[in-house]
Amino acid sequence: MRTMTRFGQSLLVASAVAAAMPVVAQELHAQRVAPEQLSNQWLLLNRDVAVDVPNSGVNIYKPSCIAVTYVIGSDGVPMNVQVAKMAPPSDLGKAAVSAVSNFRYGPSLTNKNHMPAATYYIIPFNAPDDPAQRAQVMAPCKLPGYSES
Template sequence: MIRISSRTGAIAAVLLLAAGSAQAQNLRRVAPERLTGYWYLTNKSVSPDVPNTGKNLNQPTCVAVSYMIGSDGRTQNAKIEKVVPAGDLGQVGVSIVNQLVYVKGNQNGTAVPVQTYYVTGFNLPEDPAAKTALLDKCKLPGYDQTT
């Protein structure tokens, strides 16, 4: 019988967390508009959890959530990156991302995981220019925009 002390278990947990973080840092960062070469979204709909009360729930808002698409096409490590204007709709974006499922695209023969992000809007204005201006505020830097 192998005994693992609590100290050894804690060290193992830290090493596993560090390995997961290192993997996330080494992933190809793909802009949402370029994602279909790597992964295709299969969902037709989602059912996000929406709060009944909170800050700026009725304001035109954009939310950016970063996440990893794993080799199985499932999303992982969803993280709220931006909410404009600040409010309580970020968790709704995470709820959406956690329900997304993908299949590999034609540039992704071995189903390599990638890091990307999702932007969604709430209470968006009818005017297309105003809608685009708001959603553009949630674009994230550092993602491959051209390949």
């Protein structure tokens, strides 16, 4: 078995850093956009997504919400998808991340340059059908710090 030289190791690290730069640059230049305003920049293209839902776990049958933050890259694909808030705590975080990771977006007419956007999405689990009760379940997952305009 051959061992890698210091030069080879340095070259490997430099290649990895260079490959990550476009993603980091997109995240740094992404404007924070409230979910209600996202359609001004990006339009969700798919209506159905595959979700990995566990068969058992903590609070998976209880009405709950999970706020997932992410950046829509210039290619319309979510990146850096993370659970930001969960109410009540449950084992549904991975399901929420898998759902948002499968979203695909197209630029709106006002986003011809495909500018990245940082936003969040609230996923309700087992929420009631009644709009007022559903809004009550989702309210604890609203995140501050995203522009409303």
